[in-house]
Amino acid sequence: MAIDFTLAPEHEEIRRRVRTFIQETVIPAVKDFDDEGRVTSREEYIRTILELRGKAQAEGLWLPHMPKEWGGMGLGHVELAMVQSEAAKTRLGPWILNCAAPDEGNMHTLLHWGTDEQKEKYLKPLLKGVKMSCFAMTEPEVAGSDPTLIRTHAVKDGDEWVINGHKWFISNARRASFAILIAKTELDAPEGARGANTAFLVDLPQEGWNDVREVETMHGSTGHSEIVITDLRVPDSQILGGRGNGHRLGQYRLGPARLAHCMRWISQAETALDMMVDRALNRYSHGSLLAEKQGVQWLIADSAMELYQCKLMVLHAASKIDKGEDFRTEVSMAKHFVANSLNRIVDRAIQVHGALGYSTDTPLAHMFQHARWARFADGADEIHQMRIAERTIAAYRATGSTNAATGGLPL
Ligand SMILES: Cc1cc2nc3c(=O)[nH]c(=O)nc-3n(C[C@H](O)[C@H](O)[C@H](O)COP(=O)(O)OP(=O)(O)OC[C@H]3O[C@@H](n4cnc5c(N)ncnc54)[C@H](O)[C@@H]3O)c2cc1C
DSSP: OOOOOOOOHHHHHHHHHHHHIIIIIIHHHHTTSSSGGGOSOHHHHHHHHHHHHHHHHHTTOSOTTSOGGGTSOOOOHHHHHHHHHHHTTSTTHHHHTTOOTTHHHHHHHHHHHOOHHHIIIIIHHHHHTSOOEEEEOOOSSSOTTOGGGOOOEEEEETTEEEEEEEEEEEETTTTOSEEEEEEEOOTTSOTTOTTSEEEEEEESSOTTEEEEEEOOBTTBSOSEEEEEEEEEEEEGGGEESOTTOHHHHHHHHHHHHHHHHHHHHHHHHHHHHHHHHHHHHHOEETTEEGGGOHHHHHHHHHHHHHHHHHHHHHHHHHHHHHTTOOOHHHHHHHHHHHHHHHHHHHHHHHHHHTHHHHSSSSTHHHHHHHHHHTTTTTSOHHHHHHHHHHHHHHHHHHHSOSGGGTTTOOO
């Protein structure tokens, strides 16, 4: 059994270049507006981001998740883990390397499911970084956790589809030049049918697609739109991935995209742990530094152990994707564990910082607001637990052992 966590020299070199670029070029340039809520000049913000994207492209640190023949860095998911986590040392880092959600997941989806014409029209501008996209599935009226319930529906009218419905929390919708929209096309399908939904490519802006508001959230109003769809007309050729494949396409998109979130969350959790230890080494109370108090050491130790587990889980799930093995259970476990660890570690870091941690003088408060959505977006905790339990029971039924459901490791 080969276990080797060292990177190949060429990948170590990429890691070093990404780290240097993020630390020395990106972080100093965005430090005044890393928190979008504090942006004072929108023009300066956009100009700076575009300049940084240009530099990333010039340095060959662009599209780490895409194959080389599509202008990417051609990395596997294991190598991608280290690039994503280096990039996510600042919230804007993945965006600057053009590997941020939702464009990143949409690129994978178009590459896998798009026709040649669709790749030309929709994928190529995303890869160049000249267009942005959104993915529109969730609806306010029905549980987003169960996409077979969606009510947005498309009815065939000649060579076109007429779509009506209601979506919300559609990230990036206001900046997007197209949406991947999931709508029900098989209106007579029984509840729970997986072949009832279809994905459509929708050019934006377009009559019938009404962006009514950006939803105000606990981290502000930062680009998650509510959309009312009224008699939106889409040609049949705009179907992505074939009629009735909307559910499969969504699930395909979410696997690697969930793991990419984990890679970025690990980086945030490590930043929080670094800050926790730094504060503990500098704050003095009741005769000693906080770092010398057993109560604080437990917070540090628990966080270090959890972060180590996060890293191992993500690397193992990534290696399963790279080998073409079934990764669903491992990605579910990683998504659940990393999201919850991130919340716990940032919370502990705030605790050790006291009032300073609650203030917005450090990034912790902002990180805590963002961390909260990690526990239900892209699959709520309970949905992942449900799937993990189902596969664990199935493994036992099939083999008399749960071994296959715990990573399939030779232990
Ligand atoms: C910041 C952010 C960005 C997002 N971006 C997008 C986007 O770009 N595009 C998009 O389409 N959507 C997006 N979403 C929506 C997201 O995917 C949904 O919030 C998620 O799928 C959960 O759906 P829901 O909010 O309708 O919650 P529900 O499905 O109503 O679930 C609410 C809670 O009920 C419980 N629950 C639900 N089902 C079960 C079950 N079977 N067993 C046990 N418990 C259960 C869980 O605790 C769950 O958290 C975004 C959300 C956020 C917060």
